[in-house]
Amino acid sequence: MFTIANGIILKGQNLVSSKENIVVDDGRIIEIGKDLSEGKIIDVDGAVVCPSFINGHIHIGDSIIKDEGYGLSLSEMVKPPNGVKHKALANAEDDEMIGAMISSMWDMVNSGTTHFIDYREGGLHGIKLLKEASRDIPIKPVILGRDDSFYGDDPDLSKVKTAIRKILKVADGIAPSGFGEITDEVARLIVDECSKQGKISSIHVAESEKNQIESLEKCNKTEIEKGVDANFSQLVHVTNPKNDDLDLIKNSSSNVVVCPRANAALNVGVCKLNEMLNLGIRPLIGSDNVMLNSPNMLRELEFSLKLMSVYYKSYIDPAMLLQMATTNVCSHEINNVVQKSYINEGDFAELIIFKSFSKDPHLNICNRCETKNILYIINKKCIV
Template structure:
């Protein structure tokens, strides 16, 4: 048994700050109370005890080309199949990709992240490489795969369906790049097969104004309209909604924003205040490792301060922190609640506001312990 004692805990999904102790046995939270004190004691005095973080959108393979492509256009950097990142992944040795991914995975763990959703390039081999990289690291990858067949100008739909089914046997879902790279028929096959197999279907939408305009020109619908029409589970970016896009989304829509990557690639800033007001399933991710570190503290601080700059209204810092702790697509991710598995990090309390202490102040060096059902990392 372990007791985390004397800390300010951010309890359950409300993240209510309370000074209580947490009793953990065999990876589960057995009791939360002021008086419990059993087993090994972890003293969390002057600390905040918080649920571990979720990085809801990454391209972890980009770890092999950090900061390459600076000054190039968006398409030159990340547009498949000839963006510099795709060419780099095709030409890299497997062991180099694995080792680079391991570095990023360890960086995420050390900064309190326990789960991440990755857009995995490279088909079956790409999935295998990420599983190899993450197998000995205490972090849970949710792997969304893709195949180069998806991006062909006139794809053989029978071959596409076979590729999707093979990928779904080893991955958690399918994630093509965007509607600028796939046909409507391929999009339909992806979402239909994911639905049949209870897997995630995800796609980039409205990342750039150019992509939105091209979609209108080619399909007479925005990328957001196409994604909702084709029943994708998760929409990533939503940076540049147009026309009726904001009215099409509702509480059942899963949207992941990536403000820091959008800025790094000169795409704009997502309309976060409007999205928060829609009461969506809204989450946040760090996106391409080639342009961003996968550190969620840096993402949260950037997002919070960008919102302060773009809004005339009060910004609830708790709602910003929740973006990194809640994603309805991730099953079994635990908040600090009796009966849940333990997925907790303990950080030095750096200000009186427990939410801003994490968002505005926390760095990796301030993490004291990371505790999950399988592992205790003492730092």
């Protein structure tokens, strides 16, 4: 048992700040209040106590090729099977992959991330490699698998069904690349089987304007319409919505993950984050490909804070931005696969404690803090 004393606590779904103490026993918060003092005392002297981060979307496998292909188009970089990323993954040795993923996971842990949602290339073998790499690291990968049998204009649906079932035995869900690479039948099989098993079905949509135009020309539907119609539980990017796309998402059960730094790195646009928030959409935020960006969520938050201000010429609420990297995952539940908590009594103690520089605790994290300003990272496994 221990007590985190004299901290500015960001509590509940909305990260409301209050100066209180937190008592933790056997990995759970058992009491929050003023003047509590039980067990070992960790006096944080006015530091900000925040739920730990979730990186809502990452491709950790391409940690092996950091910054390769800079300046190439989206398709040249990441479209299967001939993108820079996919060629590198196909030629990588297992030890090289595992070592690079371990390095990226420690980068995340040291910058306050305790969970990440990975689009896992390489089929069953790729899933095995990530599980091996993460075995001794205090971080929880949420693994969304895929298989080469998904792709092409005329896939063997019996092979697709078999691959889906095998992947779901060992993974948290399925994540094909995008609608440009799979048929509607494959999409339907993925969503149906994930839904039956209570797992995540996720897909990239509307990452580029080009993808949206091609989808409209081919199907008379945007990629976002296709994602919502297919009932994918998670839509990643949503950078270039058209017409009523955002209203469709608002009225659907799909959650959204935005990746502002990756969109900027690939020159595909600025996600309509302020518009989403005004509609009541509460997205997650992720760093996307490690080949493009550091997986440090502090860098993602600061970039997004400034980008939205200049793009919309109005300020984004820093508390709502911070929720994208923390508590929004709880409101979505994501098919009960991601089990993170708010800072409330009875919740798991998964916390980051930041040095305080300013009177606004949300801006303190989003605008001021760096990895070196983290005093403690606390989760079910350890105190770092």
